[in-house]
Amino acid sequence: MTMSGKVGEGDWSVSAEVKPVAGGFVCTVHVDHDDPKGKFxxxxxxxxxxxxxxxxxxxxxxxxxxxxxxxxAHSIHL
Structure with missing residues (x-):
């Protein structure tokens, strides 16, 4: 069984999924939010x-x- 978590509020959410690897665990992060240009x-x-x-x-x-x-905050542009 792998552990995961999710947090969010209003127009954004963050989820994290953990998988075992040699030497420990790695995490994949998924972020999404709605802005005036659409869903990101x-x-x-x-x-x-x-x-x-x-x-x-x-x-x-x-x-x-x-x-x-x-x-x-528009510090990152993708």
Missing amino acids: EHQFKHHTVFATERDAVLEGLREGMVWIEQKR
């Missing part, structure tokens, strides 16, 4: 291998929320 979605793998599933999912959610914050 992006998926990426966190760069770290974590010792526990808990650490991986929490850090994935945190990183995704930072990503959404920067995207909504």
Whole structure:
């Protein structure tokens, strides 16, 4: 069984899915939000291998929320 988590509010959401790998766990982060130009979605793998599933999912959610914050503030352009 793999661990996952999701957070969101209004027009944005972040989800994180954890999978086992050699030496620990990796996290794939999915972010999406609605803006005036339409629905935006992006998926990426966190760069770290974590010792526990808990650490991986929490850090994935945190990183995704930072990503959404920067995207909504127009600090990131994709």
